[in-house]
């Protein structure tokens with residue numbers, strides 16, 4: 147059963163209490179708490195076993211998918227490679243069956259050798275190193291007890307790590323001393339090519355403030371590095387800056403140094419005692435102690451300890467000054483121990499002035515604009531319609547989403563050459579890039595890749611598609627799926643072998659360099675003033691509720707052409723309010739396999755903005771209805787990408803008058819929004835085909851009206867969602883006054899009542 | 910967010926005309942929230958990571 151208190155997910159295991167350096171800023175030895183002297187030097191195996199069992203029990207009882215264990219000290223390497231191997235083996239043995247185990251070690255790297263690296267490689271342990279900058283900076287504090295410099299040893303350790311096991315190197319931690327030149331520190335760390343750097347403020351409290359030359363000494367120092375880092379186009383991840391930027395844009399912080407994320411951390415000492423985060427040692431002697439230990443107490447009990455829960459209350463747990471602070475969402479009052487003054491943590495950080503200045507500086511330097519939509523535009527869309535301007539504003543945000551997806555660093559590292567080619571093409575042909583990536587199934591593929599379901603290689607085909615459409619010459623190793631190379635929005639080279647194939651794109655023509663395959667350009671369906679791609683080849687198109695059809699024959703395309711032109715003409719004449727929106731936003735028709743039962747099937751997919759999927763319809767009027775209906779889903783999906791219309795945390799499900807099963811709020815909203823258009827379709831259709839239009843209209847308007855009231859009364863809509871649903875209601879209201887034959891009204895009412903009764907008896 | 914103003918800022922950053930090289934720079938930082946929004950299943954529970962390890 148899940149407990150009331152937050153689960154613990156990070157476990158700092160002290161493996162050795164001593165250190166081979168005597169850094170004067172270390173919180174373990176140089177601050178108020180001196181408890182280390184009474185503990186075993188190395189953690190005994192039986193204690194490790196107990197620690198591992200406790201972690202595994204906690205992971206199981208809280209249903210955790212993963213936990214982190216960080217080997218720390220003192221200096222953990224002092225335990226020796228054999229003992230570390232034993233410790234890591236015990237941890238893996240007990241914890242891995244319960245949850246994914248992420249292992250890290252943090253070291254001064256002085257002792258790092260191949261023997262240690264072999265052990266860390268064997269157990270996939272990420273290695274972080276402490277280094278304070280260049281020789282002069284590092285030697286200011288990080289020396290041996292006899293005063294000798296540790297710099298050469300540490301750099302040697304990092305270089306060995308880079309040569310021997312670069313995949314294990316997780317980064318460098320640098321404690322700030324503002325007496326050092328910030329740019330020299332930055333450059334010297336960068337030269338070691340760490341994947342990440344973090345700068346730590348020296349441990350201090352209000353009672354024991356840090357050395358400083360001015361009120362904002364640390365902000366000035368960090369600000370100089372920040373400016374240089376931006377000028378260098380952010381060549382390395384810097385955790386502090388990344389955290390400020392992420393929190394500014396609504397994401398979580400990456401470290402407890404700033405931010406309002408709850409603490410999920412516990413430290414376990416060599417004697418098996420649980421402690422709160424041990425940087426609390428700076429506050430007062432014994433400050434981190436919990437009085438609990440692995441031999442007597444479970445981690446569920448530790449999770450309930452007031453010292454742990456005190457750091458899980460977000461902004462509400464901060465001092466009144468912090469709560470009122472304009473940068474609190476990024477700062478979060480700074481590192482917890484830095485708030486200590488006279489027996490209380492209910493204060494801003496002793497670095498408050500620095501944090502405020504640094505965060506404000508970073509925020510000013512990264513001003514990104516969000517897509518904005520006018521209230522009128524949203525109202526027009528909410529009413530169920532939306533013309534060219536409304537749809538264009540949705541398309542803009544879709545293009546931004548796709549630009550973000552295709553530049554994700556995971557894609558960039560999987561396909562560095564294609565990523566670079568796209569960057570170059572984008573400089574010269576941004577419009578072409580945007581129109582290729584706007585293809586509905588580019589987003590489907592990119593999301594699939596990021597979720598581990600699709601290969602990265604399609605990025606090369608996208609680059610080739612841009613080259614083809616911009617008339618650029620390009621030779622590229624294209625990705626082959628099911629014997630074909632598909633270039634989105636351009637065409638497909640079919641009947642080719644292998645997993646990839648070198649192709650040449652020249653003056654818009656595409657051919658395999660070995661001459662294999664047959665090129666088939668994309669086919670389009672035309673109607674008065676509009677055309678759409680008939681997408682029967684994209685390997686990522688099969689993402690709809692119903693299976694995709696295979697490649698269409700010429701005769702099948704001709705049939706689609708006939709239906710599409712006729713459906714479009716019908717929309718233009720009888721449903722003209724929908725035409726400008728469809729013309730602006732419908733780019734793709736994706737043929738589905740006909741349903742074996744003969745019913746009409748059609749679909750839109752959240753990631754495939756611009757596409758409507760349908761099986762061949764019985765007649766043009768059916769296709770017109772399917773297009774109008776599915777395009778409602780396309781529009782609303784894009785609106786939901788941009789805005790919160792409801793509270794996503796609400797898990798409750800709701801009665802939908804057209805479904806046998808209860809629906810989550812998004813499903814109900816999507817269905818209701820689409821059914822406004824369905825009701826509208828049948829309302830107008832009564833003139834030409836009173837049967838079945840009258841019955842259909844009676845049924846859909848009743849069901850839609852009922853669903854609108856369910857939405858409005860759900861208590862889960864945001865303020866914007868309330869306004870949106872109110873506009874939906876305004877559209878429907880006059881239709882409810884349309885007089886229909888009495889028996890039709892009666893039948894609709896009876897059908898609704900029977901549906902509700904069946905639903906209630908089932909649930 | 911002021912829903913009664915004339916323009917309503919959305920959760921999607923406007924990078925339509927931002928060079929792809931800078932968009933890459935923003936990924937994982939400025940754009941993390943917007944991508945987390947369209948792929949909620951990939952966003953992880955945010956907890957405060959131990960600062961004395963990296």
Ligand code: SF4
Nearest residue numbers: 468471477494495498
């Ligand atoms: S800047 Fe100062 S007042 Fe603002 S949240 Fe940070 S510590 Fe608190």
